[in-house]
Amino acid sequence: MENGIASTKGEGFLSRMALNDNKAGMEGLDRDKINKIIMESSKGSRFYENELKREQQVNQRIEKMMLQKAQITEQQLKKAQAQVEKVASALVRSRDLSRVIVHVDMDAFYAAVEMRDCPELKDKPMAVGSMSMLSTSNYHARKYGVRAAMPGFIAKKLCPNLVIVPTNFDKYRAVSDEIREIFADYDPHFQPLSLDEAYLDFTDHLDHRQSWPESSRTHHFRASSTATGEEQSELPQEALPEVKDLSPVLFEDSPSTSPCLLGSGGGGAFEVFGTSVEEAVREMRFRIEQKTMLTASAGIAPNMMLAKVCSDKNKPNGQYRLPSTREAVMDFVHGLPVRKVSGIGKVSEKMLNALGISSCSHLGQQMALLSLLFSETAWHHFMEVSLGLGSTYIPRHEDRKSMSTERTFKELSKAEEQFSLCRELCEDLAEDMKKEDLKGKTVTLKLKNVNFEVKTRALTLLCAVATVDEIFAVAKDLLKTEIENESPQPLRLRLMGVRISAFVSSDDKKPLQRSIIGFLQPGKTDSSGSIQGMHQNPEKEHLTNHSLQTWTLTCPPPVQKCQKQEEVPWRSKQKGLEGGQTGEEPKQSFFQRAHAKRLQLQAARSSTQEEGHGENVSVINSIDSDAQKGVESSSKGHKSTASDLPENDFVEAQASTSGCGGTASESLTCPVCFRQVETTDLNVFNRHIDQCLSESSGKPNRSTDSDSESDLDLDIVRNGCKVLEKWREECEVKEAKNSEELETNRVDPQWQHGLKNYPTQTVLLINGDKETVTSQQPQSCNDKGPVFICPVCQLTQDTDDLTVFNHHVDLCLNQEVLHELGGQTSSRINPPPDTNSKAIDRGHLLPKQTSKGKSKRKDSPSSPPSKRAKGFGPHNTIDRFFR
DNA sequence: ATACATACC
């Protein structure tokens, strides 16, 4: 049984089961001994058997992959190499080193909190969790191989003296709130990953910090408590000569931090921090420690992926900065084990290992092969990793996509008991949903049998549901089906869970108050362009007026503009770099442009020294403004339903350039020449606009790859946008809307799925109810007639009826976008005064989570006893069934 | 849309 299983890794145990020692605090352990104990504790258990099975599945996957690999021809590899180089050079040109991203991570968070509050634990190996599962362990325990996600009983075998402390979530949450307050001082838009971890963009803080007086960079040692929570505080500051020692002695071998510039003026000991990044981060960590008596580690790097790796480097209680140079980044990445990269887990690691890839430099060397063996998303990700690329902006925390609750228990085989447990889960879930005012359409039942085999069964309803009865009705049916399928054998369950997803905003209003800002027409997916599309140089952007295209714009960070062509490590030298942008690059949707624009703005913020940005930014702003107005205008007072304006709600007609208050008329106003075009035929109108644009821009018709032509292209874009802006200003749209918010949700999907090629986007001028809307009309690029893709949900709509489509987009906008707009720019939103007040639920519009204070999200799971675990342990469920 | 797998904490 053992042979063949571990063969890939050449170890005598299952790789799935073995100690994961690549995390902090696990260096230099006696791995073999530890693994032996782990195996002995596990062998023969149902869990182990299941792990065996899954291991085999993975091995089969690997075998399949190796077979595939064996069949790859030299030819294919060459071709792949060319493709890979093309993508790589585009990626590399997009490298943005201008941001300063910080990843902060509390050290052994739960364990540290418990140690702080119970000094006796300080010198002992301890872990937080239960005999069944540990959340985390202190560094002392880690020496024995005791770590997070290890069952307590095994940990006990590794370390008989281990003290296991039950989780105390409320406490961790409270501490989390404290540290988040500090985070917010450095980046109000920081993104928490869990209770103890966050990404911060320090760029702006550092800008400001340069001009700060020392007093603003001075922080005092805490007037503090002893380590026991009991006798809190009251100690005068003067009583703290050795302040450092007040922190719990979590780590004997902590890397020491920078020398302290201790002062001890009137108010007690203090420290003045400098203006550099390192000092700023050190200051933040200092403040965390003073405030919570807990230490944090941090990584500083030009992007999120690297920052995360860096935060691990000098953990615990340390920090590491990766300089923002291409060389430093590439050096860093060179020796980096792939497993260290967030997103590459056990399985990916094993597959890569099978290909001889263990470090990121290998990744780069094998990209052509990888591109043939892995999905596009996967190898693109690998490629970014190998180039040391990652997100340079921190995405706003998105709304949750699902909510679930699940519970593990002793074997449960009786149907009635299963049903009543199911009901309980639904009750809990409904309660949670109520807290967040959610309604979802998809209910998923999760079952795990005593052999640890997991099954999920889902059903999507036509309407969103939220109540216990509604959810249970579905879950019960799903469960019933499973029971029936198994009968006459019973289901022998060890876990049940209920999940709800496909949320719909809970107020079921008429989704009609908003009109549309942009529409898309599907193009052919351009697989070769997906990455390039996101990373084009501004100078590579072009404005085609070919066919019906009137304007498109991609707006990658401008920093690239000044960068030298970067060498792709694995590219073959003989090839030129003409690639990257051929004429086939994808056109971008409104949302995509808005996203790109934001990237650019962010980059521009910190790189004003680079020439040419002002232009770029202003161009983009003007576009953005148009879009903003469009959104906003449609947001207020627009009550017309799709049926009110069968077509014009989607593509509303503009009666005049200045009035903006007129109703739909027989003519449309050209945004370029401002003349009325006497037609209602949108194709005619578009042709007119195209004509105008091409006249005003000189030669907009040419896409180019050469840098020398880029300015021309930009001019074209800018000119086009300027007229649009002028036109827009005349429309007296009062309220601007932040279009960034509109695309936020779409950022990741775009990134990951690649850009579609939207061949034709035509700007239309539109006049809705008193307001102006800029819209892009879907045009048929073929003869089959228009196909509509919703710009919000990006699903192709199975209709060619504008009214129907319009209605759909309204719905989507309402559900996914409007509340965000409300949250972000609430002060600028006038609540609909009258009948519409119901259409936008302002309560719902408000941000659910602010950067400070309580988070309503269910944070940081990583911890066994769930939020509901209180008084309701895993194994005592059954007696409740019969109450 | 559904099911399952992987990943993260």
Place this chain on the structure above:
DNA sequence: TACTGGTATGTAT
């Protein structure tokens, strides 16, 4: 005795 719970996302169908 005993191997979590919550969320997101990718892959395959």
